[in-house]
Amino acid sequence: MRNQRWKGSKWWKEAVVYQIYPRSFCDSNGDGIGDLPGIISKLDYLKQLGIDIIWLSPVYRSPNDDNGYDISDYQDIMEEFGNMDDFDSLLREAHERNIRIVMDLVVNHTSDEHAWFVESRKSKDNPYRDFYIWKDPKDGKEPNNWGSWFSGSAWQYDEATGMYYLHIFSKKQPDLNWDNSALRHKVYDMMHWWLEKGVDGFRMDVISLISKDPNFPDGEVNGLYGDLSPYCAHGPHVHEYLQEMNREVLSKYDIMTVGETSCVTVEEAKKYAGKDRNELDMVFQFEHVSLGEGKYGKWSTDPVNLKELKAVWKKWEEGLEGVSWNALFWGNHDQPRAVSKFGNDSSEYRERSAKMLALCQMFMKGTPYVYQGEELGMTNASFDRLSDYRDVESINAYHEMVEQQGMPAEEMMSYLKRAGRDNARTPMQWNGDVNAGFTTGEPWIAVNSNYREINAKRQMDDPRSVYNFYREIIRLRHEEEVIVYGDFEMLLEESDQIFAYKRKLRETEVFVFCNFTPNHVKFEEQPAKASVLAGNYEEEPGGYLRPYEAVAYKISAPEES
Numbered sequence: 004m005r006n007q008r009w010k011g012s013k014w015w016k017e018a019v020v021y022q023i024y025p026r027s028f029c030d031s032n033g034d035g036i037g038d039l040p041g042i043i044s045k046l047d048y049l050k051q052l053g054i055d056i057i058w059l060s061p062v063y064r065s066p067n068d069d070n071g072y073d074i075s076d077y078q079d080i081m082e083e084f085g086n087m088d089d090f091d092s093l094l095r096e097a098h099e100r101n102i103r104i105v106m107d108l109v110v111n112h113t114s115d116e117h118a119w120f121v122e123s124r125k126s127k128d129n130p131y132r133d134f135y136i137w138k139d140p141k142d143g144k145e146p147n148n149w150g151s152w153f154s155g156s157a158w159q160y161d162e163a164t165g166m167y168y169l170h171i172f173s174k175k176q177p178d179l180n181w182d183n184s185a186l187r188h189k190v191y192d193m194m195h196w197w198l199e200k201g202v203d204g205f206r207m208d209v210i211s212l213i214s215k216d217p218n219f220p221d222g223e224v225n226g227l228y229g230d231l232s233p234y235c236a237h238g239p240h241v242h243e244y245l246q247e248m249n250r251e252v253l254s255k256y257d258i259m260t261v262g263e264t265s266c267v268t269v270e271e272a273k274k275y276a277g278k279d280r281n282e283l284d285m286v287f288q289f290e291h292v293s294l295g296e297g298k299y300g301k302w303s304t305d306p307v308n309l310k311e312l313k314a315v316w317k318k319w320e321e322g323l324e325g326v327s328w329n330a331l332f333w334g335n336h337d338q339p340r341a342v343s344k345f346g347n348d349s350s351e352y353r354e355r356s357a358k359m360l361a362l363c364q365m366f367m368k369g370t371p372y373v374y375q376g377e378e379l380g381m382t383n384a385s386f387d388r389l390s391d392y393r394d395v396e397s398i399n400a401y402h403e404m405v406e407q408q409g410m411p412a413e414e415m416m417s418y419l420k421r422a423g424r425d426n427a428r429t430p431m432q433w434n435g436d437v438n439a440g441f442t443t444g445e446p447w448i449a450v451n452s453n454y455r456e457i458n459a460k461r462q463m464d465d466p467r468s469v470y471n472f473y474r475e476i477i478r479l480r481h482e483e484e485v486i487v488y489g490d491f492e493m494l495l496e497e498s499d500q501i502f503a504y505k506r507k508l509r510e511t512e513v514f515v516f517c518n519f520t521p522n523h524v525k526f527e528e529q530p531a532k533a534s535v536l537a538g539n540y541e542e543e544p545g546g547y548l549r550p551y552e553a554v555a556y557k558i559s560a561p562e563e564s
């Protein structure tokens with residue numbers, strides 16, 4: 004497929020991305036924390052899986068209030084992860100294997116321990132004062148009613164100057180003031196520095212939040228605080244700033260950019276990543292992972308409704324056609340495990356449904372992202388005790404809900420087990436040895452107790468494993484041009500059991516049918532003159548799709564067959 008180039012073809016459209024959460028990936032020195040040498044030691048594993056790009060969650064210096072999403076030095080490496088030499092080796096070793104590395108760019112906020120903030124809080128006339136968002140008290144209280152996304156008020160009072168600073172996330176993550184041009188240019192200089200080193204792009208953390216409504220109005224109250232989203236997401240200057248960033252930095256390199264755009268709609272996504280907009284290459288949208296949310300938002304145990312899931316993907320796939328490009332994902336470090344949320348993690352159906360999700364995701368149109376362990380069908384940890392949780396979001400939410408809002412503790416625990424971010428942050432399960440082969444020491448977060456059954460070593464040796472299914476599907480994605488560039492059309496929209504679609508490029512068509520249920524489902528849509536391209540059962544389906552069956556058919560162009 005690589006021999007034929009045309010306008011619109013891009014390496015990052017043809018690639019499969021693998022997300023590494025370094026803290027939980029592989030520990031090389033027995034301190035219980037994953038690190039850069041650990042990642043280097045697993046590059047051959049990733050090469051064998053067939054991925055093309057690593058998205059590295061933050062590895063910068065950080066006091067780890069939010070596991071590296073609170074950065075105290077953008078041009079240094081987190082001590083626990085190694086040093087800059089280790090990073091340079093990682094980049095070199097990855098490139099030697101034709102694997103690119105995309106960095107996490109966390110510039111909506113810094114750590115409160117970043118030198119800019121240390122300066123900023125000193126005095127009102129400090130040269131860095133305006134790098135952050137400071138406001139006077141209103142009637143002796145917070146400047147407005149906004150609630151932090153990590154619980155409590157979004158404003159923190161600072162004694163030194165008697166003013167409040169804004170923090171959408173934890174109080175150790177003060178928001179940067181993007182309206183300050185000096186700050187923006189410091190960020191651009193830092194980006195140049197990494198790109199000159201040879202990194203291959205950026206995943207931009209909550210980039211949709213960088214421009215705030217200058218009036219800072221109260222938000223609609225839900226629970227104890229007002230909702231800041233309408234005043235922070237897609238704010239007045241966000242596109243102007245991204246275009247500036249593109250002009251000054253991104254356009255000068257052959258890189259890939261993907262924005263984490265919380266609260267994004269199709270219309271807004273076309274602005275962030277429209278092909279003639281000179282902003283980003285693609286964005287992560289969150290509508291599909293938000294399905295099943297209830298009155299407490301993500302703290303819910305409601306199941307995902309398949310028809311709604313299909314409607315979301317139809318909207319995004321068809322909505323961005325020809326204008327932008329989708330990012331395809333089921334999970335990441337902020338979501339529960341894909342197989343636990345969208346599939347079925349019971350011992351009976353775990354493997355089958357994990358494979359079904361792989362095929363369903365990878366044959367859609369867009370760049371697919373695999374989150375570490377997804378290729379093994381790793382499941383939610385579902386910790387029973389609060390003391391097992393490490394995530395600042397989960398712990399803060401528990402205290403606010405139970406202690407301030409009077410929710411019964413068991414109820415909140417059931418939500419954490421279903422939706423807490425630590426479900427996806429337990430150590431990568433490498434083998435059946437102690438601590439799943441992740442560390443020889445005490446892991447920073449407990450290993451999922453199912454590691455003897457679910458681990459990489461076992462799956463690499465088993466041709467029918469989830470791992471080897473991913474390899475096969477990734478291989479097909481690299482081979483079949485139609486899967487990358489073909490048009491997308493949703494099929495069987497009315498079915499509440501089968502997720503089906505068609506891809507078409509010139510004369511070649513691929514049909515995908517995925518049974519999202521544990522039932523046998525009547526199936527009469529086998530396309531004529533088609534051959535099976537991939538499937539998660541040995542035998543072709545008859546008049547039924549079997550539990551969690553996924554099958555893809557191909558009709559080749561006459562000259563190809």
Ligand code: GLC
Nearest residue numbers: 069072109172208209336337
């Ligand atoms: C993003 C990250 C998440 C982090 C938050 C604040 O949503 O993915 O892990 O907590 O931003 O940086």
Ligand code: CA
Nearest residue numbers: 030032036038
């Ligand atoms: Ca370590």
